[in-house]
Amino acid sequence: MVRQQAFYMPWFANLESSEHLTDHERLLTFTRDAGPLGHEPGQFLQVSVLGVGEAPLSVCSAPREQAFQVCVTDKGHVSHALHKLGPGDKVGMRGPYGQGFPVGRFAGGDVLLVAGGVGMAPLRCLLGSLLSRREDYGRIILVYGARNPGCLLFKKDLDAWGRSGEVEVHCIVDHADDTWTGPEGVVTDPLADLELDPENTRVAMVGPPAVFRFAGAALLERGISGNDIYLSLERRFQCGIGKCGHCQLNDLYICRDGPVFSWSFLKNRPEATELGQ
Amino acid sequence: MRFLKIAKDDWTRGVEDLKKSFRVFGPVKEKEAYDFRLLDKGVLPDFSFQNTRLSPKSTVYPQSEILFEYTLDESKADHHVHKVPEKDYSPRVILGIRPCDAKAFELVRLNFDTPEYKDPYWLSAYEATTKVGLACDDPCSTCFCTSAGSGPYDEAGLDVLLADRDDHFLAKVLTEKGEAFVSAAGWNTEAPDAEAGFEKLAAEAEGKVPGGVPTDKLADKETVALHGADFWEDVAFSCINCGTCTYLCPTCWCFDIQDEVKGAEGVRMRNWDSCMFPLFTLHGSGHNPRATKVDRVRQRFMHKLKYFVDRYGRGIQCVGCGRCVSSCPVNIDIRRVARLMNEFEPAPEKCPA
Numbered sequence: 008m009v010r011q012q013a014f015y016m017p018w019f020a021n022l023e024s025s026e027h028l029t030d031h032e033r034l035l036t037f038t039r040d041a042g043p044l045g046h047e048p049g050q051f052l053q054v055s056v057l058g059v060g061e062a063p064l065s066v067c068s069a070p071r072e073q074a075f076q077v078c079v080t081d082k083g084h085v086s087h088a089l090h091k092l093g094p095g096d097k098v099g100m101r102g103p104y105g106q107g108f109p110v111g112r113f114a115g116g117d118v119l120l121v122a123g124g125v126g127m128a129p130l131r132c133l134l135g136s137l138l139s140r141r142e143d144y145g146r147i148i149l150v151y152g153a154r155n156p157g158c159l160l161f162k163k164d165l166d167a168w169g170r171s172g173e174v175e176v177h178c179i180v181d182h183a184d185d186t187w188t189g190p191e192g193v194v195t196d197p198l199a200d201l202e203l204d205p206e207n208t209r210v211a212m213v214g215p216p217a218v219f220r221f222a223g224a225a226l227l228e229r230g231i232s233g234n235d236i237y238l239s240l241e242r243r244f245q246c247g248i249g250k251c252g253h254c255q256l257n258d259l260y261i262c263r264d265g266p267v268f269s270w271s272f273l274k275n276r277p278e279a280t281e282l283g284q
Numbered sequence: 285m286r287f288l289k290i291a292k293d294d295w296t297r298g299v300e301d302l303k304k305s306f307r308v309f310g311p312v313k314e315k316e317a318y319d320f321r322l323l324d325k326g327v328l329p330d331f332s333f334q335n336t337r338l339s340p341k342s343t344v345y346p347q348s349e350i351l352f353e354y355t356l357d358e359s360k361a362d363h364h365v366h367k368v369p370e371k372d373y374s375p376r377v378i379l380g381i382r383p384c385d386a387k388a389f390e391l392v393r394l395n396f397d398t399p400e401y402k403d404p405y406w407l408s409a410y411e412a413t414t415k416v417g418l419a420c421d422d423p424c425s426t427c428f429c430t431s432a433g434s435g436p437y438d439e440a441g442l443d444v445l446l447a448d449r450d451d452h453f454l455a456k457v458l459t460e461k462g463e464a465f466v467s468a469a470g471w472n473t474e475a476p477d478a479e480a481g482f483e484k485l486a487a488e489a490e491g492k493v494p495g496g497v498p499t500d501k502l503a504d505k506e507t508v509a510l511h512g513a514d515f516w517e518d519v520a521f522s523c524i525n526c527g528t529c530t531y532l533c534p535t536c537w538c539f540d541i542q543d544e545v546k547g548a549e550g551v552r553m554r555n556w557d558s559c560m561f562p563l564f565t566l567h568g569s570g571h572n573p574r575a576t577k578v579d580r581v582r583q584r585f586m587h588k589l590k591y592f593v594d595r596y597g598r599g600i601q602c603v604g605c606g607r608c609v610s611s612c613p614v615n616i617d618i619r620r621v622a623r624l625m626n627e628f629e630p631a632p633e634k635c636p637a
Contacts, residue, residue: 015351015352015554019364058354058543058545058550060543080568097364215571216571241569241571242565243565243566245540245541246541248400248401249398249401250395250396250403250537251538251539251540251541251554252538252539252557252559253557257507257511257586275507277507277512278511278573
């Protein structure tokens with residue numbers, strides 16, 4: 008019996024626009040003939056440019072919208088090729104893959120989002136999902152740290168969220184410049200000043216290992232349970248479906264069992280170096 | 285299940301008959317090593333080996349395999365269309381698999397054949413394959429199959445098991461695929477009394493396999509403690525991260541996905557990959573979750589002897605073929621590491637003074 012080859016065969020999305028976000032990042036907006044993507048916040052796509060290769064990128068637009076978006080940093084062969092594409096180009100996609108944020112568990116309480124660098128991209132997707140049912144949540148707080156003001160992603164969204172009063176937005180940069188009127192420092196600084204209701208707060212964190220390590224420790228210290236702190240891990244996903252072995256973390260495949268896990272779930276898995284264990 | 289007796293003359297004729305309905309793979313000697321090859325007309329499998337240099341893993345899971353092809357030439361009607369190349373999934377048989385290597389297929393299957401994602405390439409090839417084992421009466425000094433949940437007469441994953449008796453083979457036909465195989469070869473001399481003899485041969489062979497690689501306590505070990513054990517630096521010290529162990533291993537399944545383009549014609553390939561290489565885990569950001577040699581060596585052993593045990597509850601991800609032991613250029617020995625891990629006791633926590 009010859010089986011369906013579908014798992015490794017990309018389908019095509021139509022690139023609608025490619026927008027400049029920062030000196031290194033572009034926001035690509037896609038549609039597909041089959042309708043909305045049907046993704047969950049925290050899931051990722053294997054985006055492919057024929058002749059160059061595939062790269063895993065998380066979806067950064069809210070679920071259920073007609074178009075979907077990914078934020079691409081110009082880092083390697085595939086991302087560089089993606090930066091050069093324009094409206095009308097067709098781009099191969101596989102997915103969406105992985106287990107996203109358990110949005111159902113967030114309802115009824117406060118939600119704290121902690122973003123470091125490009126970790127803002129998947130959290131924008133989660134935030135979009137939360138705002139589509141704003142009445143289901145208490146406070147929604149975003150703490151977002153970037154290297155410098157020029158690196159901040161989604162500046163228009165950040166302004167709009169802050170102005171709407173629906174999200175408490177706290178941005179901080181490692182290195183300020185003349186344009187920056189906000190605080191200078193790291194994400195744990197605003198976290199230390201926040202009033203939190205630890206019993207009633209769920210946390211979603213995406214960022215480099217240092218953010219997980221220090222912000223995670225700070226939040227545990229504040230009395231938030233490890234069961235209520237969710238983080239999205241990054242690995243070099245290739246197949247996206249738990250076969251190729253690149254994203255192994257102890258007994259887990261991050262692409263299939265994650266990429267979103269609770270802090271408690273990862274605690275006894277020493278390959279999750281992000282926890283600083 | 286039944287037993288047949290195949291005289292050696294009849295074997296020679298039967299193997300040729302098989303080639304009419306099967307693609308027949310078997311071990312052949314090339315320079316100083318034996319490897320599995322597609323056997324042309326008139327070529328018999330050479331059973332004078334102890335074990336082959338590479339396992340027959342690649343007959344089902346090629347070292348490099350095309351997932352699909354495409355053209356970038358926009359003047360062509362099918363540009364940017366993914367096309368699966370014609371693949372030969374006609375019936376094939378592998379003659380002379382050692383029982384350890386046959387069991388390895390069953391362990392690799394746990395990865396490729398999962399309820400939600402059945403890998404189409406691996407499974408199509410696997411399902412097309414009849415596996416004819418050759419029992420081991422003369423194990424290598426590096427063999428430890430009996431410690432690894434297998435054995436020289438293990439039937440796991442096999443359709444037929446052969447025992448070489450000088451002027452004839454005794455064949456134990458185990459599955460329907462095995463029945464179709466012996467029927468295609470025209471072997472039908474029943475040997476109803478062979479069962480007791482087979483058991484005796486198995487017991488004798490098992491007695492010859494060097495044992496003493498304990499794995500019984502691995503499932504009960506704490507992952508965190510084992511990961512932090514003090515012996516990893518020592519185990520990894522001489523490793524040069526060459527990847528030989530993972531390429532030779534019949535149970536290693538990791539692969540890399542790459543595009544290759546010549547002119548305007550491209551293919552997306554998958555190629556065997558190895559957790560011994562730093563690039564295996566390097567991120568675009570520059571962060572590498574397994575940045576050091578010790579991390580990578582520990583990963584290989586922990587995956588085979590601990591994580592796999594925990595995830596699947598099917599024993600260790602090793603069949604005791606000994607290839608990684610005999611081919612390691614710096615003498616790293618999985619038998620020693622298994623012993624270290626199995627006997628490991630974390631240092632007792634010191635009482636505060």
